[in-house]
Amino acid sequence: xxxxxxxxxxxxxxxxxxxxxxxxxxxxxxxxxxxxxxxxxxxxxxxxxxxxxxxxxxxxxxxxxxxxxxxxxxxxxxxxxxxxxxxxxxxxxxxxxxxxxxxxxxxxxxxxxxxxxxxxxxxxxxxxxxxxxxxxxxxxxxxxxxxxxxxxxxxxxxxxxxxxxxxxxxxxxxxxxxxxxxxxxxxxxxxxxxxxxxxxxxxxxxxxxxxxxxxxxxxxxxxxxxxxxxxxxxxxxxxxxxxxxxxxxxxxxxxxxxxxxxxxxxxxxxxxxxxxxxxxxxxxxxxxxxxxxxxxxxxxxxxxxxxxxxxxxxxxxxxxxxxxxxxxxxxxxxxxxxxxxxxxxxxxxxxxxxxxxxxxxxxxxxxxxxxxxxxxxxxxxxxxxxxxxxxxxxxxxxxxxxxxxxxxxxxxxxxxxxxxxxxxxxxxxxxxxxxxxxxxxxxxxxxxxxxxxxxxxxxxxxxxxxxxxxxxxxxxxxxxxxxxxxxxxxxxxxxxxxxxxxxxxxxxxxxxxxxxxxxxxxxxxxxxxxxxxxxxxxxxxxxxxxxxxxxxxxxxxxxxxxxxxxxxxxxxxxxxxxxxxxxxxxxxxxxxxxxxxxxxxxxxxxxxxxxxxxxx
Numbered sequence: 292x293x294x295x296x297x298x299x300x301x302x303x304x305x306x307x308x309x310x311x312x313x314x315x316x317x318x319x320x321x322x323x324x325x326x327x328x329x330x331x332x333x334x335x336x337x338x339x340x341x342x343x344x345x346x347x348x349x350x351x352x353x354x355x356x357x358x359x360x361x362x363x364x365x366x367x368x369x370x371x372x373x374x375x376x377x378x379x380x381x382x383x384x385x386x387x388x389x390x391x392x393x394x395x396x397x398x399x400x401x402x403x404x405x406x407x408x409x410x411x412x413x414x415x416x417x418x419x420x421x422x423x424x425x426x427x428x429x430x431x432x433x434x435x436x437x438x439x440x441x442x443x444x445x446x447x448x449x450x451x452x453x454x455x456x457x458x459x460x461x462x463x464x465x466x467x468x469x470x471x472x473x474x475x476x477x478x479x480x481x482x483x484x485x486x487x488x489x490x491x492x493x494x495x496x497x498x499x500x501x502x503x504x505x506x507x508x509x510x511x512x513x514x515x516x517x518x519x520x521x522x523x524x525x526x527x528x529x530x531x532x533x534x535x536x537x538x539x540x541x542x543x544x545x546x547x548x549x550x551x552x553x554x555x556x557x558x559x560x561x562x563x564x565x566x567x568x569x570x571x572x573x574x575x576x577x578x579x580x581x582x583x584x585x586x587x588x589x590x591x592x593x594x595x596x597x598x599x600x601x602x603x604x605x606x607x608x609x610x611x612x613x614x615x616x617x618x619x620x621x622x623x624x625x626x627x628x629x630x631x632x633x634x635x636x637x638x639x640x641x642x643x644x645x646x647x648x649x650x651x652x653x654x655x656x657x658x659x660x661x662x663x664x665x666x667x668x669x670x671x672x673x674x675x676x677x678x679x680x681x682x683x684x685x686x687x688x689x690x691x692x693x694x695x696x697x698x699x700x701x702x703x704x705x706x707x708x709x710x711x712x713x714x715x716x717x718x719x720x721x722x723x724x725x726x727x728x729x730x731x732x733x734x735x736x737x738x739x740x741x742x743x744x745x746x747x748x749x750x751x752x753x754x755x756x757x758x759x760x761x762x763x764x765x766x767x768x769x770x771x772x773x774x775x776x777x778x779x780x781x782x783x784x785x786x787x788x789x790x791x792x793x794x795x796x797x798x799x800x801x802x803x804x805x806x807x808x809x810x811x812x813x814x815x816x817x818x819x820x821x822x823x824x825x826x827x828x829x830x831x832x833x834x835x836x837x838x839x840x841x842x843x844x845x846x847x848x849x850x851x852x853x854x855x856x857x858x859x860x861x862x863x864x865x866x867x868x869x870x871x872x873x874x875x876x877x878x879x880x881x882x883x884x885x886x887x888x889x890x891x892x893x894x895x896x897x898x899x900x901x902x903x904x905x906x907x
Contacts, residue, residue, distance in 0.1 A: 317470055318455045322448045325477035325486075328739050329444035332487035335743040337751050338436050339402050339419045340631050341488035342699070346375040348436055348489045349400050351386040356398045362588060377594050379537040379581050382491035389438035397431045401806045403841035409634045416634040420841040421753040431845075439489045446493035447486030450707055451477045453500040457708040458715070460507050461671045462664055471719060471728050472711040478735035480628035480637075480742055485701050491539050492701055498535040499545055499705035502528055503678050506552035510670040522569060525553060529570040533577025535705075540593065544685035545705065546574070551677050555670040618690055618698040623649075626700025628738065633699065635750055641738070648731045652717030655727075659720035678709040754837040756800075756847040764800065768893040769886075770870045770879040776804035777879065778839065778870075783895045785866060790903040792857055797895075799850040799868065801832070803842040809872070810838035811879070815852055816867045817859065817898065825864065828854045839870075861902045866895040 339345045350372045353361050360380055361371030370376050390398075403420040407413030424433035454476045458469040476482055486493050505528040512524060528549035535542035553566045585594040621629075627645045628637045636642075659665055665672065682703045690697035703710065718728035764781035771777025782800035789795050797815060810831055817826040831838050832850045842848060869892035871878040878891040 314466070314469070318452065318473065321455070321470060321473045321477050322451045325451045325483070326444050326448040328478070329447050329483050329486040330441060332483050332743050332747075333437065333440035333444060335748045336484070336487050336630070337417065337419070337421050337425055338433065340417060340751065341484070341490070342632055342701075343374055344488045344490060345400060345402050345419075346372060347383075347491065348439060349373075350375050350378065350380075351383045351390045351439060351489070352393070352398050352400055352432070352435075354380065354383050355387060355390040355393065356395070360584070363594070377540075378491055379539060379578075381534060381538045382494040385494060386439045386442060386489070389442065390435050393432060393435055399844070400432055400436075401843035403806065403843050403846075405841065406838070408632075410632060415752075416631045417751050418632050418634075420837060421751060421755055422843050423755045423758055423846045424843075425753070426755070426757045436489065440487060443486045443488060443490070443493040446497045447482065449497045450482075450486075450493075450500045453497070453504050454708040454711050457500075457504045457507055458712050460504065460511055461668060461675070461712055462716075464664060465719075467719060467725060467728075468712065468715055471715040471725070471732065472708070474732045475711040475715060475735065476707050478732065478739045479626075480630075480735070480738050481626055481700055482704065482707065483739055484628070484630050485704060492704065495535060495539045495542060496704045496707060498531050498538060499542065500708050502531045502535065502545060502548060503674075503706055503708045505531060506549050506674050506678070507671055509549065509552040510555045510674055512556075522566060525549065525566040525569050526573060528552070529573030530577065532570065533574035536574060536578035537581050541685055541689075541702070541705075544681050545678070546571075548674070548678055548681060552674050555673060614695075618695065621695070621698040622686070622700055622703075624700075625698070626703060628742070629700075630742075630747055631750075635747065637738075637742075637746065644734065648718065648727065649714070651721050651727050652714040655717030655719070655721030656713060659716065662720070675709040675713055678706040679703075679713065682706045754833055754848060756849055758845070759800075759802070759847050763802075766893065766895060767884055768868075768881040769804070769883075770881055772879055773888075775807075777882075778803050778807070778842065780868065780893060783866075783868070785895060786898065787896070788899045788901060789856060790901055791859060791861060792903055793900075794853050794855045795898070797828075797852045797854060797866070799852065801842075801846075801848040801850060803844055803846040803848070806843050807840050810840050811870050812873050813850070813852070814869050814871060814892075815854055816869075816892075817854060817856070818865045818867060819862065825859050826854050826856050828852050856900060859900055861900050864898050864900060866898055867892045868895050869893070 350361065353372050357371070361376035363372070363376035364370040367373035402418075403422065405411075405413070405415060405417050405420055407415040408418050409416060410418070422433075424431070429437050451473050455469045455473040458465075458472040462468050485496075505524050508524040509528065512521065532542070532546065532549065535545065549570045550567050553563050553570070556563075582592040586592045588594075621633075623646060624636060624642050625633060627642065629635065682705060686697060686699075686702045689702065715728055718731060719725040721727050759781070766780060766783050768780045769777055770780065779802040780799060781802050784796075784798040784800075786795050799813070812829050812831055815828045816824045819825050830852065832842075832848060837848065869878055869881070880888050881890050881893055882888050
């Protein structure tokens with residue numbers, strides 16, 4: 292008898308194998324496309340310009356620096372990681388390979404707060420000023436920050452793959468469903484944005500997406516006779532749930548999901564109790580230590596008091612119908628694309644288009660309830676709907692505690708596979724040839740490609756220069772208050788001659804050695820031979836658009852100034868430059884390269900003012 296290795300493959304088998312291979316290549320392509328786009332977005336989105344991203348990055352750096360978990364306190368100035376110190380640590384442990392290599396002196400994350408930020412009452416979308424470190428080539432903490440964003444992009448790829456696998460497991464006969472659902476997740480602009488930032492969301496999304504897949508696997512494994520294989524997926528679900536619980540507190544919302552899946556398998560009460568105990572037992576073994584720590588440090592096992600002091604000090608407020616309408620509209624917008632700190636929206640037309648697709652999807656789902664593929668998978672439908680329901684329930688509960696800030700689509704993203712499969716099923720059923728589904732995917736692809744350079748990049752004004760050579764400059768003076776490093780004046784561009792009545796341009800080039808605590812004013816004095824000021828200019832850098840306390844270590848700034856010479860007689864004058872505090876009138880001292888104090892101003896050179904010809 293010929294061996295199986297030498298038997299020819301039948302035509303149907305060959306076709307099946309080629310189809311499987313093609314599906315795998317398509318899945319790999321969609322995953323790779325998502326990771327690539329997320330990396331592009333991570334380069335375009337300025338560092339820090341996402342909800343709480345600086346605090347998340349500080350958490351990872353704190354672990355690298357302190358080697359211990361942070362303690363959250365109500366007062367930010369005494370909290371180890373203000374804003375995010377209450378979070379479980381798994382996501383930040385995952386980032387240790389991209390932060391621990393930083394030398395101790397580089398483990399400092401500075402951001403320059405923008406006083407004109409929209410959430411602070413201004414009209415600009417950026418919470419922070421752009422920094423020289425944002426400019427390629429990256430180094431130091433900026434490089435670590437971008438590497439950490441790369442980890443988020445890779446986690447996004449895992450979520451896309453899990454969406455594909457979930458769709459295939461839900462409805463193996465619908466070959467169009469897996470690429471459709473995976474593409475919806477991979478190309479969603481808000482999903483790309485979320486995976487272009489540093490936070491604990493990407494890991495939570497990947498872990499709960501795995502939990503959704505495991506739950507679907509539980510209800511679709513009835514034909515597997517072996518007990519060992521029967522408990523495999525409940526065991527996987529327990530491990531994933533435990534890891535999610537030490538990633539983010541909101542993972543508690545999804546504890547019922549695998550228990551529901553085991554119940555839907557209808558194997559009897561005894562087996563449900565045993566497998567539920569397996570799920571919960573594994574989750575507890577992995578995560579119990581975190582909740583014991585909360586009890587020891589904060590006095591309650593969830594650490595809710597610490598969270599509420601930071602995010603909801605006013606407690607639960609009253610919600611009106613208008614609040615609910617605004618909340619759900621904000622939830623829809625931020626599920627598809629509201630960027631920055633929810634301060635950079637797309638055109639309203641895009642949101643109405645997405646709302647129309649969601650409505651079509653809902654109609655399609657209802658219309659397809661009688662289809663054979665739905666009737667055969669009602670238990671799968673219950674698992675998917677249960678996952679979505681748990682995510683919505685948690686988001687609403689969070690909104691009741693924290694207010695409007697909770698209406699964010701990213702809180703629904705842990706169940707992206709369930710959302711995408713349901714939406715793809717509905718859109719695939721509503722119109723012939725699944726045209727609604729492919730139209731949505733085409734729109735998402737166009738937005739994913741166009742938004743970084745068309746909307747996001749141009750919305751963030753940059754006032755900084757790339758890193759300059761160490762030899763840059765024709766002048767030197769370091770301004771500080773004695774025990775700090777301060778800022779350096781490295782170059783002055785000024786005319787050496789002018790005519791009476793001219794307005795002359797003077798350009799200053801600054802280099803920040805550290806972040807300063809408050810804004811200060813720069814003075815330029817034109818002095819005669821007797822030391823009297825005959826003309827002057829006093830202004831913050833870039834006329835106040837980029838105050839000194841917005842500069843961070845390593846920034847290079849070009850600061851143009853103008854001085855009016857009205858009433859200045861012909862002669863030779865000196866230009867002096869200094870930095871002072873308008874509130875106290877105190878000037879900063881000036882130090883030379885040897886760190887010796889030589890005054891409180893710099894002599895930038897002379898200007899010869901000539902008489903303007905009568906014809907002019």
